[in-house]
Amino acid sequence: MQRVIFLVDMNAFFISCEMTRNQDLVGRPAAVAGDPKKRTGIILAANYEAREYGVKTAMVLHEAKKLCPDMVLVPPDHGFYESMSKRVMTILNRYTPIIEQNSIDEAWLDMTGCESLFGKPSKAAQGIMDSIRGELGLWCSIGISENRFLAKMASEMKKPLGITELWREEIQYKLWPLPVSSMYGIGRQTAVKLKGLGIETIGDLAVFNRQTLEEKLGKYGVQLSNLANGLDDSQVIPHNRGEMKSIGRSTTLPEDITDIEQAKRVLMLLCEEIGAEARKYGKKGRTVQLTIKYGNFQSITRQTTFKPTYLTREIYGAGLKLLEKNWDANKPVRLLGVSLSGFFSDCEMDQISLFNCGGGERGSEKEERLERAMDAIRRKHGYRTVGRAALMSYKRER
Ligand SMILES: [Mg+2]
Numbered sequence: 001m002q003r004v005i006f007l008v009d010m011n012a013f014f015i016s017c018e019m020t021r022n023q024d025l026v027g028r029p030a031a032v033a034g035d036p037k038k039r040t041g042i043i044l045a046a047n048y049e050a051r052e053y054g055v056k057t058a059m060v061l062h063e064a065k066k067l068c069p070d071m072v073l074v075p076p077d078h079g080f081y082e083s084m085s086k087r088v089m090t091i092l093n094r095y096t097p098i099i100e101q102n103s104i105d106e107a108w109l110d111m112t113g114c115e116s117l118f119g120k121p122s123k124a125a126q127g128i129m130d131s132i133r134g135e136l137g138l139w140c141s142i143g144i145s146e147n148r149f150l151a152k153m154a155s156e157m158k159k160p161l162g163i164t165e166l167w168r169e170e171i172q173y174k175l176w177p178l179p180v181s182s183m184y185g186i187g188r189q190t191a192v193k194l195k196g197l198g199i200e201t202i203g204d205l206a207v208f209n210r211q212t213l214e215e216k217l218g219k220y221g222v223q224l225s226n227l228a229n230g231l232d233d234s235q236v237i238p239h240n241r242g243e244m245k246s247i248g249r250s251t252t253l254p255e256d257i258t259d260i261e262q263a264k265r266v267l268m269l270l271c272e273e274i275g276a277e278a279r280k281y282g283k284k285g286r287t288v289q290l291t292i293k294y295g296n297f298q299s300i301t302r303q304t305t306f307k308p309t310y311l312t313r314e315i316y317g318a319g320l321k322l323l324e325k326n327w328d329a330n331k332p333v334r335l336l337g338v339s340l341s342g343f344f345s346d347c348e349m350d351q352i353s354l355f356n357c358g359g360g361e362r363g364s365e366k367e368e369r370l371e372r373a374m375d376a377i378r379r380k381h382g383y384r385t386v387g388r389a390a391l392m393s394y395k396r397e398r
Contacts (some may be wrong), residue, residue, distance in 0.1 A: 004121050004144070005236060006109040007091060007151040008128060010085075011139040011160035013105035014045035017084045018074050029053060030072040034269065044076055048160065050120040057127055058254030078249070078273055079280075081095050084136065091131050095124065100236045106155075108148050110236040113340070125163045133161075149232035150175075152184045168230040176203025177229070185227060187334050188256050189295035202228050220296065230378055247277050247285070250337025256295040260327050263336060267319050269337045275312030279368075283343045284308035288318040291337035292326060299335075302326055305342065311367055313338055 010016070014032040019025045029050035031113035034041040041061040064071065065377035075121050085104045092099050095118065098110035101293035111124060125142040132138050141162040143154030151364050153175060155167035166174055181191035197216065199205050213221035226232065249270040257263060278285065286308045293299035302322045309315065 001112060003146045004111040004114065005146065005148055005151040006111050006121070006125060006128075007102075007148070007155040008088075008104035008107055008109065008132075008142040009141050009155045009159075010088065011141060012045050012047050012051075013052075013085075013138070014076060014081055015047045015074070016138050017081050019047065020084075021080075022074075022257070025072060025074070027071060028053070028072060029068050030074065031055060031064065032076050033064075034076065036075070047070075050356035056254070079277070084138070087133060087136055088140075089139065092128065094131075095128060098236050098238050098356075102152075106311075108151060110290075122163055122165060129161065129163065131265045145230040147230075148234055148236065149184060149227050155272055156182070156184075159380060171206075171230045172203070176201060176206060176228075178202050179203050183224075183228065185224065185297055187295035187297050187332075189332055190217070190220075190224075200226065208366035217296075233324065245343075246289075246339045247274050247281075247343035248289075248337060248339030249273050249281065250291060250335060252335045253333065255315055256271045256332035256334050258322070258329050258332050260329070263323060263327070263333060266322065266336050267323055267338065267356070270336065271316035271319055272312050274338060274340050274385075275310060275315050275371065278310035278315075279372060279375055282310075284310045285343050287340070287342035288315055288322070289339045290319055290322040290326070290340075291335070292323075292333055293337075295332040295334050297334070300326065302395070308342075310340075311371055313367065313371075318359055 004033065015025070015030055018032060019030070025106065026267045027049065029052075031046040031050050032044045033042055035042060043059045043061065044059055045057060045144070046055040046059075046064070050064075050068055050071050053071070055068050056062045056072065061073075074180050074376075082103060085101075089099060089101065089107065090108060092107060096111055096114060097345060098111050099107050101107045111118075111121060114124060115121070121144045125144055129142060132140050139160045141155050141159045141189055142164070143156070144150040144163070145151040145154055145167060150166045150168070150171070154164040156165070157164045157174070178201060179191075180186060180189070180194050180199055181204055183205070186194070194215065197212070199208055199230050205224060205271040208225065210222060210225050213225050215221075217224070251266060251270065252263075253266065254344065287303055287305050289301055291299060291301045302325070304322055306314070306318055314339070
């Protein structure tokens with residue numbers, strides 16, 4: 001049976017979530033931005049009105065403000081976006097149980113054999129889009145194909161509110177003319193390498209000598225050649241959504257970076273959000289994992305274990321050690337991710353505190369009070385009203 005795979009991608013997700021609860025943002029340029037008070041903040045998501053001025057995701061705040069001075073900025077509220085994301089997934093779950101979430105705002109669906117239930121793929125997709133729009137007030141684009149790669153590429157072709165089919169027999173005229181840099185799985189560095197071989201479009205890549213690709217890029221080169229030819233037999237793997245096993249955050253960087261100081265700032269933001277969520281749910285974890293994805297899409301994950309904590313400073317400290325140990329200034333980084341896992345049960349927690357009543361404990365109790373106070377103020381007055389002076393501590397370390 002022909003496989004049928006959808007990729008449902010939410011349009012301008014964070015800011016669209018905000019627009020559902022704040023009518024003032026509707027019909028005027030607005031964006032969710034990392035830290036509106038600091039020039040170092042970046043645009044996390046701009047609505048379509050702001051995009052008309054050239055504002056883009058990951059743009060530095062002061063550049064975006066130059067393009068669109070009247071843009072309204074909203075601080076991020078990840079808890080809210082997570083809850084909206086769950087509601088989107090609940091709607092998707094009515095169509096198929098085989099859902100693989102790729103990020104907070106997109107997921108693959110295996111819709112193979114669903115035609116008798118929901119009609120042709122395009123009709124099923126329209127149903128999904130209408131449900132999400134009608135019930136949540138959010139927009140999405142949907143790509144339809146026979147595998148994950150082509151579905152993902154299709155979802156990018158028409159935004160917002162696009163439904164695009166891209167079957168293998170159509171790739172020569174729908175996929176091949178696109179620049180190779182727009183291909184899912186190709187980072188900026190790889191695009192440069194491929195250009196060096198004279199490969200400009202996905203079509204160039206598809207017909208390029210595979211052996212040369214393998215020599216230049218190893219197995220990854222062969223994989224890219226397959227993808228460019230529309231071949232991808234990877235499965236949609238559903239996640240089980242059981243008890244909270246880890247709290248993680250990751251972000252694709254505005255540009256591939258080689259400067260560790262930049263990476264540290266991003267790491268701090270991620271750790272602050274993880275810490276706040278961990279404290280909210282009372283989850284102390286003993287494992288911090290760092291993911292670094294490079295410009296060539298290869299990635300490494302490294303982890304470390306310590307005394308269970310939900311303190312931002314300790315999570316960041318562990319993440320920082322991993323970052324410094326594994327930083328290679330010659331390898332541009334595209335994405336950073338951090339997670340906290342290995343949560344202790346309350347019972348285990350009691351045992352730990354029984355054995356751990358030495359001098360160090362009082363300091364961290366005080367710190368916990370401080371971080372919790374910050375959480376409370378942020379809940380009341382917005383996320384970034386209380387700063388951790390993250391940048392100050394970098395300066396000290398340097
Ligand atoms: Mg997306």
